[in-house]
Amino acid sequence: MNLISIAHAQGAAAQAGPESTLVSLLPIVVMFVILYFVMIRPQMKRQKDVKAMIEALAKGDEVVTTGGLVGRVTKVGDNYISLEVADKLEVQVQRSAVSTVLPKGSVKLA
Numbered sequence: 001m002n003l004i005s006i007a008h009a010q011g012a013a014a015q016a017g018p019e020s021t022l023v024s025l026l027p028i029v030v031m032f033v034i035l036y037f038v039m040i041r042p043q044m045k046r047q048k049d050v051k052a053m054i055e056a057l058a059k060g061d062e063v064v065t066t067g068g069l070v071g072r073v074t075k076v077g078d079n080y081i082s083l084e085v086a087d088k089l090e091v092q093v094q095r096s097a098v099s100t101v102l103p104k105g106s107v108k109l110a
Contacts, residue, residue, distance in 0.1 A: 054095050057081060062102040065093055072107055084109060 057063070061073045063083065071083035074090055081098070082090045087109055 053101055054098055057095060057098065057101070060104075062104065062107040063098045064100040064102060065097045066099045067093075067097065069093070070102070070107055072109065 057073060057076055059073055059076055062071070063073060064070050065083070069083060069085055069091065071085040071091070073081050074084050075082035077095075079095060080092050081095055082092050084090050
């Protein structure tokens with residue numbers, strides 16, 4: 001008789017209610033919220049800023065490409081721009097290859 005009451009007591013303790021399921025999922029939800037604000041949101045903001053910079057490229061801007069070329073924008077197309085990297089030397093690069101727009105007057109072409 002004593003063993004049966006102990007077995008019933010253990011079975012009642014093992015049953016999980018909806019409150020314990022919610023409490024067990026809470027740390028996972030909190031980790032996803034922290035991940036969103038620490039990693040995902042800043043990355044989306046950076047991508048938005050880079051896209052705005054690339055769309056705002058205009059003739060005369062001085063830029064640095066991802067390959068390290070430094071030059072002045074001479075022509076702007078839909079997908080490509082022409083850079084003057086030296087006196088009378090132009091190269092054509094994709095707009096997405098531009099990594100930085102420099103302040104005016106920082107490029108000295110020889």
